Amino acid sequence: MRDTWLDDAEHPSPARAEIGERVRTRLTRNPMISRIPTGRAEMFLRHGLVTPRECAELVAKIDAGCKPSKLFSDIKASYRTSNSCNLDIYDPLVIAVTKRIDALVGLEGDTGELLQGQRYHETQRYDLHHDYFPYNKLYWPAMRVSGGQRCWTAMVYLCDVEEGGETQFPHLGVTIPPRMGTLLVWNNLNADGSPNGATLHAALPVTKGTKYIVTRWYRERKWEPRNKP
Numbered sequence: 542m543r544d545t546w547l548d549d550a551e552h553p554s555p556a557r558a559e560i561g562e563r564v565r566t567r568l569t570r571n572p573m574i575s576r577i578p579t580g581r582a583e584m585f586l587r588h589g590l591v592t593p594r595e596c597a598e599l600v601a602k603i604d605a606g607c608k609p610s611k612l613f614s615d616i617k618a619s620y621r622t623s624n625s626c627n628l629d630i631y632d633p634l635v636i637a638v639t640k641r642i643d644a645l646v647g648l649e650g651d652t653g654e655l656l657q658g659q660r661y662h663e664t665q666r667y668d669l670h671h672d673y674f675p676y677n678k679l680y681w682p683a684m685r686v687s688g689g690q691r692c693w694t695a696m697v698y699l700c701d702v703e704e705g706g707e708t709q710f711p712h713l714g715v716t717i718p719p720r721m722g723t724l725l726v727w728n729n730l731n732a733d734g735s736p737n738g739a740t741l742h743a744a745l746p747v748t749k750g751t752k753y754i755v756t757r758w759y760r761e762r763k764w765e766p767r768n769k770p
């Protein structure tokens with residue numbers, strides 16, 4: 542038994558494993574939630590988490606506050622072509638939806654990054670990526686002190702999309718079509734807390750219509766974006 546664990550992004554971690562176990566247990570017990578059968582990752586759906594009226598209001602707030610998405614790594618500008626916006630944290634609807642997601646997954650609110658809005662116009666997409674942080678990236682030391690690894694991702698589709706815009710997990714054989722109000726939640730880590738490479742995913746290009754989502758990424762510890770490495 543090792544008494545010190547490498548606090549890096551890459552290895553098994555009892556703390557991250559415990560978070561996985563806690564959320565998995567909670568989601569599995571919720572009769573409103575269905576598990577997506579994928580052998581290699583934990584993924585769940587909850588329809589109707591956000592009402593159509595709330596979705597429409599969030600869409601309007603995203604339209605009001607959108608700018609081109611920022612990436613942690615700027616490999617190439619075309620990698621993620623959607624528009625991002627940080628929603629107003631004092632907005633009552635944003636607070637209510639954020640708390641609803643927190644209560645559903647059962648994680649402490651202060652471990653969640655700010656709810657982020659995302660808009661994809663026709664042809665816009667987000668190419669294959671992982672939501673967890675790879676240990677060998679230059680930005681990992683900053684992520685480590687700002688809350689550590691990303692464990693769970695919770696994403697709500699705010700509208701149906703006429704064509705395209707599915708979230709695709711090629712290693713899992715899973716493709717999720719956007720449906721208004723549906724929450725998709727998955728564990729980016731394995732049961733032992735190490736990153737699960739099989740969670741690789743992409744937002745396929747929207748070919749007709751516009752796609753809107755909100756996303757909350759949970760860290761293993763309290764999210765403190767102002768901490769400096």
Ligand SMILES: O=C(O)CCC(=O)C(=O)O
Nearest residue numbers: 667707708743744754756
């Ligand atoms: O838009 C989607 O379907 C996926 C978005 C995504 O993967 C992300 O924002 O990390």
Ligand SMILES: [Fe+2]
Nearest residue numbers: 670671672742
């Ligand atoms: Fe993602």
